[in-house]
Amino acid sequence: MIDRNEVLETNRMIEHDLLDVRTITMGISLLDCADNDVDRMCGKIWDKITRRAGSLVKTGEDISRELGINIVNKRISVTPVSLVGASCCRSAADYVKVAETLDKAAKAVGVNFIGGFSALVNKGITPSERLLIESIPEALSKTDFVCSSVNVGSTRTGIDMDAVRLLGTIVKKTAEKTADKDSIGCAKLVVFCNAPDDNPFMAGAFHGVTEGDTVINVGVSGPGVVRSAVENVKGQSFEVLCETIKKTAFKVTRMGQLVAQEAAKRLNVPFGIVDLSLAPTPAVGDSVSDILEAMGLERTGAPGTTAALAILNDQVKKGGVMASSYVGGLSGAFIPVSEDQGMINAVNAGALTIEKLEAMTCVCSVGLDMIAIPGDTADTTIAGIIADEAAIGMINQKTTAVRVIPVIGKKVGETASFGGLLGYAPIMPVNTFSCADFVNRTGRIPAPVHSFKN
């Protein structure tokens, strides 16, 4: 039988160290909603989402209450919309209509984000994918809950530099369209390399075409729990440090697995994966940066940061893999700036720069995330940042992404505020030397030599 110390340990993690389940995300295929009339298609999309996800929020709340664990977000991911709308969307405005339908459906079922306003263009862009990408600024400015992502490269295909260049401009236009709210539209737009099909975390979630009709994916979190455990082994060897992180990640993931199985059973939907990501929030103590500092860094960004993050990312996976029957998504440690008070402090102290963050993305689970940059950053410079990240992902066979926010009207030294889980961020300086002649070349970067495995 469970003893009191175990009960106390779990409840201390929940109350004191802010352990929670970050998201239950229902993936819904919209492939069967395709139609040759856009309005009819929107009707089908509305019907399917509201039917499938009608009881998602209530189910999440019930499980949360019964287990005494906070389930922070209930969300939906859908098939990349560029595929669903290919036969009926004749203009960017048609795609905006689809985005508005997704937004309305999300509000009707009570979720707080819906992801999948997406296109997968890692080797080339079809006309409908181009229309969707061109509609992103308008779509994100006219909706509240819709999240968009574009996959511009992969280890198998190389990087589509035409898409990278286009996205540099689209990020900027999205910023301009939402300039009145500190360019918040860009917080809902992720540019990926090696995007996973089953990621439950926003803003990059979409329901991949390799998935079944409906699926439940769960994202666990728990940076506070890991920080607390790491603080208890101060000064001890790397062996002790790694074992401590691993054991903690195991416990956290077991809880996520339980929630995922319960949710799948009650919703009568197959269980997909548990994503073992340490996802920080702006709340004090719920910070990945704090873990790195507890490992022995004066500030995140100091020499040693990349090594510390590599340890953290790897041990989280090692602990989590055995705790769940299916692990997937991004899995590892997220290093967003605006959503992590420790990262914000490190930037403000002058310890953390974009260049150091880029190095950290070689070993974290995703990429440059929620970084506010000056609003006058050139489109080509943003494209250059995307190309750099995509190259890291392509060569290292990992997911990388860029979610930067060029905050229109603001410059280095000022702060952008996005509210809620998205937090706030100091505007960080970007290298201002031009890369225009490089990114303006057309075509693709070929796949790397180690992709030829057949």
Added chain:
Amino acid sequence: MDRIIITVVGKDQKGIIARVTTLLYEADINILDISQTIVAGFFNMMVVADPSASPLSFAEIDDRLTKLGEGMGLKIQTQREAIFTAMHRV
């Protein structure tokens, strides 16, 4: 329904065990294990109980216990045992 774990934390006072167990008895919930201690004047109790014979739903049991706790200035939390076994048993 699976077994439930009830934890009671708060300032020590007379009648905590009496009132919690009476509530459980009246709800037709069987107590399987109970342990209690006082640390620096703070009452700390854990009850393992089987609610399978109870006509009440989990939410109703939780509501009644929470209300009792609020009336006595205690924090009473009810959780399904599953979260603890998931986390602490391989």
